[in-house]
Amino acid sequence: MSPSSAHLTRRPIALSDAAALSKLLNAIEVVDVFGEYYSEADAVEQITAPVLDLERGTIGVFDGEAMVGYSSAAHKQRAEGVHRVTLSGGVHPEYRQRGLGTELLAAGIACAKALHAIHHPGLELAVDVQNNVRNAGALACYRAAGMTPSRSSSHMRHPLGAAVVDTAVPEGYAIEAYTEDNDSDFFAVSNEAFLQRRGGVPQSLEQWRGLLGWQAFRPALSFLLRGTGGDTGIGIGTGVGMLLAFSWDADTEATGVRDLHLMRVGTRPACRRRGVASALLSHALRAARDAGFDRVSLDVDTDSREAVGLFERVGFTVARTEVVYTLTP
Numbered sequence: 092m093s094p095s096s097a098h099l100t101r102r103p104i105a106l107s108d109a110a111a112l113s114k115l116l117n118a119i120e121v122v123d124v125f126g127e128y129y130s131e132a133d134a135v136e137q138i139t140a141p142v143l144d145l146e147r148g149t150i151g152v153f154d155g156e157a158m159v160g161y162s163s164a165a166h167k168q169r170a171e172g173v174h175r176v177t178l179s180g181g182v183h184p185e186y187r188q189r190g191l192g193t194e195l196l197a198a199g200i201a202c203a204k205a206l207h208a209i210h211h212p213g214l215e216l217a218v219d220v221q222n223n224v225r226n227a228g229a230l231a232c233y234r235a236a237g238m239t240p241s242r243s244s245s246h247m248r249h250p251l252g253a254a255v256v257d258t259a260v261p262e263g264y265a266i267e268a269y270t271e272d273n274d275s276d277f278f279a280v281s282n283e284a285f286l287q288r289r290g291g292v293p294q295s296l297e298q299w300r301g302l303l304g305w306q307a308f309r310p311a312l313s314f315l316l317r318g319t320g321g322d323t324g325i326g327i328g329t330g331v332g333m334l335l336a337f338s339w340d341a342d343t344e345a346t347g348v349r350d351l352h353l354m355r356v357g358t359r360p361a362c363r364r365r366g367v368a369s370a371l372l373s374h375a376l377r378a379a380r381d382a383g384f385d386r387v388s389l390d391v392d393t394d395s396r397e398a399v400g401l402f403e404r405v406g407f408t409v410a411r412t413e414v415v416y417t418l419t420p
Contacts, residue, residue: 099191104149104161109134111158112151117345119181123226124411126246126388128345136305141297142166147209148202152182152191159183162195164202164218166210169292174211176203178220192232196220200236204420218418223411230414238416243393247407248350251380251387256405258373261366263320264331266374269313274303276315276330284333284357302354305337312336312351312378316367332358332367334375338384351379353389372405 104112113134120128129137142165143149152160162180178199182191200218207216220238222229249255260266269277282293302308316332334356343349353375358367379387391398393412 098154099159100153101150102153103146104138104151104163105145106135106138108151108158109138111153111156112138112161113341115158115161115181115183117341118183118185122184123181123223123229125223125413126342126411128339128341130339130341132306133339133341139301140165141295141301142168144206148206150195150198150202152186152195154186159186160191160195162199162202164199164206166203166206167292168210168295168298170211170214171292172214173217174207174214175217175219176206178203178218180220187228192229193235196232196236200418200420216420218420219415221413221415224414225411230416233416236418238418241415241417243412243414244390245393245399245409246388246390246411246413247399247402248410249376249387249405249407251376251385253406255376255380256373257377258366258369258405260316260370260374263318264316264367264370265319266371267315267317269310269315269335273315273330276317277313277333277335280315280330280333280359281335281355281357283359285355303335307337307339307352309336309338309351312375312382314371314374314378316371318362330359331362331365332371334371336375336379348386349384351375351382351384351387353387356389368401369405372402376405 110131113129113131116129116134138145143163144166148164148166150162151158160182162178165177165179167174167176180195180199182195203218204216220233221244267273278299286293313336314334315330317330318327320327335354337352337354338350356368356371376387389402389407391402393399
């Protein structure tokens with residue numbers, strides 16, 4: 092502990108810290124620019140995520156009642172081969188250059204190891220952390236801890252004032268908005284579409300319910316493409332592609348821009364290269380424009396050139412890049 096931070100207190104984050112956490116995250120956003128602002132309710136959703144063990148996986152640094160730094164380690168409920176624990180954290184801009192970032196990263200790695208020993212001790216451990224490529228201080232901190240860059244993510248945007256590519260729904264398919272009645276279809280498509288990204292492990296129903304329980308979820312602007320006949324590559328009546336849309340009021344209040352974020356855009360592997368994703372994206376862009384949104388955004392693995400090319404063809408461009416650093420202790 093550096094002398095300048097000796098008066099600060101450290102303890103696990105509690106649900107009662109939601110307001111303090113939202114203030115800290117918004118102060119960090121001004122400098123580090125992740126494109127994310129938080130209300131107290133948004134912070135509550137982060138704190139109560141099913142993959143977060145507050146007592147074993149989080150630490151908050153406080154100056155009196157104000158939270159000035161934090162670290163959290165999110166373990167996987169299910170894992171095969173490799174258990175990837177994701178770290179999040181940050182330090183208030185006015186409290187930087189005191190060693191807090193290094194301290195919190197070390198604490199996060201220690202939490203990741205402890206959680207790994209509890210949940211998946213027989214697997215290999217990988218600790219991931221993601222940050223804006225322009226945040227040189229954080230990236231230097233990761234490198235000093237022995238972490239190395241493993242992949243990157245592009246944040247892409249489509250300004251709805253620009254032309255929207257009109258892609259027709261392929262013959263033999265129909266688009267429908269999310270409802271409680273087709274929730275199971277969305278869940279099934281999402282799990283199959285993203286199995287590779289999750290290491291072959293399906294998402295749990297608890298995590299799915301938690302995600303769709305966010306206040307930011309926009310069911311009327313989340314869409315499923317269902318096979319209705321013909322050569323759809325899968326059984327008639329089955330969901331083949333989906334996208335989930337979210338919009339945060341705190342972002343709109345802070346920026347004046349109504350952004351609809353497509354959290355997931357996925358197609359079952361057997362149904363790819365049939366125009367499924369293009370049709371869903373075109374439909375979602377038009378629906379967002381009609382609903383009064385200013386732009387649509389999404390995140391995509393930079394190395395997935397096929398996916399990046401798909402989004403570029405319908406009018407998305409890269410707004411910023413974030414990089415993932417990984418440690419395999």
